Amino acid sequence: MGVRFTERELDIMQVLWDEGPATVAEVRDALEDELAHNTVLTMLKVLEEKGHVRRDTEQRAHRFEALVERGPAGASALRRVTKQLFQGSPEELVLNLVESQDLDDEEIARLRDLLDARLQRGSPRVGPGARDPEADR
Numbered sequence: 001m002g003v004r005f006t007e008r009e010l011d012i013m014q015v016l017w018d019e020g021p022a023t024v025a026e027v028r029d030a031l032e033d034e035l036a037h038n039t040v041l042t043m044l045k046v047l048e049e050k051g052h053v054r055r056d057t058e059q060r061a062h063r064f065e066a067l068v069e070r071g072p073a074g075a076s077a078l079r080r081v082t083k084q085l086f087q088g089s090p091e092e093l094v095l096n097l098v099e100s101q102d103l104d105d106e107e108i109a110r111l112r113d114l115l116d117a118r119l120q121r122g123s124p125r126v127g128p129g130a131r132d133p134e135a136d137r
Contacts, residue, residue, distance in 0.1 A: 002076025003052070003068050012043055013073065016053065016066040023061045 005013060015030040016022060022030070028040045044064050047053040056063045078093075086092035098108065 002079060003073045004076065004080070005052075005073065008043060009047055009052075010073075010077075012040070012047065013052065013066055013068070013070075016064060017070045021056065021063040021065040023063055025061070027064065 011031055011033070012027055015027045019026065019030060024037060024041045024044060027044065028035055028037060031040070044053060044055075048055055048064070052066070052068045053064045054067050056065065082088060082090055082093045086096065094111075098111070103111070
């Protein structure tokens with residue numbers, strides 16, 4: 001099971017990923033929404049209990065540090081979105097991305113290049129949803 005964040009937890013993790021270790025006040029100041037100090041502290045404690053952040057207690061103002069990297073968290077969220085919104089179809093996800101983001105020709109060409117490079121490396125996927133290379137022949 002991948003890492004799961006609520007929307008608010010993700011906002012807080014974004015601050016820690018972008019800014020590095022931070023105090024409650026620094027996290028609160030970096031958030032777009034105005035939240036009470038105690039609300040941010042509670043959310044950081046929840047993230048700590050889940051094992052997603054660590055608290056450094058050496059100074060008076062505790063600093064919180066992300067233990068989960070952005071990449072794995074993003075991959076987990078993307079799998080969840082693909083499953084819940086696009087019936088588990090990566091093709092539908094990509095199609096929706098291309099059509100709904102008003103991408104210019106250069107951005108679409110870069111996506112095509114990335115997909116072509118991925119095809120050249122071969123498919124390491126196994127399990128449900130993996131394509132059988134023999135079936136394509």
